[in-house]
Structure formats: C-alpha cells, structure tokens
Amino acid sequence: MFSGASALNLDAKGRIAMPMRYRDLLRADSDGKLVVTVDIQAKCLLIYPIHEWLVIAAKLQKLSDMQPHERALKRLMLGYAQECELDSNGRILLTPPLRKYAELDKKLMLVGQLNKFELWDEQLWQQQLDASLALIQEEGITASERLADFSL
Secondary structure (H helix, E strand, O other), rough: OOOOOOEEOOOOOOEEOOHHHHHHHHHHHOOOEEEEEOOOOOEEEEEHHHHHHHHHHHHHHHHOOOOOOHHHHHHHHHHHEEEEOOOOEEEEOOHHHHHHHHHOOOEEEEEEEEEOOOEEEHHHHHHHHHHHHHHHHHOOOOOOHHHHHHHH
C-alpha cells in the first residue's frame, strides 16, 4: 500500500529514483517490475506494480474497439504504457513521450495512491492540490454518499 508524497528529481537521462521506503516492497511484491502510463484525467503519470497493472489491463481488454470512448481510453492507456524495472539503484527510466505528456521538468512529486503512484511535475502538483482543496471546500466532503464516512 502506497501513500504519502515524495519530492523527486528527474535526472538528465530521464530517470527517477524511487524512495527507499518503497523499494523493498516493490522488489518483493513485483520483482521491481512496473508499468508507467498516462492518467487520462490529469497531466500526470501513473506507476503500477506489474501485478496491479495486470488488473487494469484485463479491464481494458474487455472494452470495445467499436465504441469511440472505450477505444480512446485503450489507445491512451495502452499506447503510452511502458514496462520498466527498478535498476540496482532503485531508478526507473521515463520515456520522452511520457515525460512530454505529463510536462515533467526537473522537480517532481511522487504521490502514493494505495495500489499505484501518481507522478507529477512539482508545479502541476501544487496546482492540483489547490484545485482539490477548492473542490472540497466548494462541494463539501460529504457531497457524495461514498464520502459521507470521511466527514470530520
């Protein structure tokens, strides 16, 4: 289970080092094998341990190629999907198309989302935080029945 936000740097070769606290878990849980793809709702990347990605891939496989919205989702998520493996220093390489999609510069934020990570450009992450706080304040956290248990 991944949680918390970590500041990272993108090196000149397009690599990031996963935080130490996740490395052993990723190696034990998925042999250090990950899949990086795009988030279709935000300018960030999604990083899945391979076993979590297989769940997503199975869902994508069930989508129709005849329905434009479903095909578009498959095209983006699968088209950008890049398998990678933690190297001996706990780094992964992000391909240029992935970096371009998420507008990644040198300073990044890795955000745990239980079964996966989001990888954000630091400035875009701050904008997303501000927008999320505004949405919660505007709508109220209990606007949805599913969120009712989270009221303070």
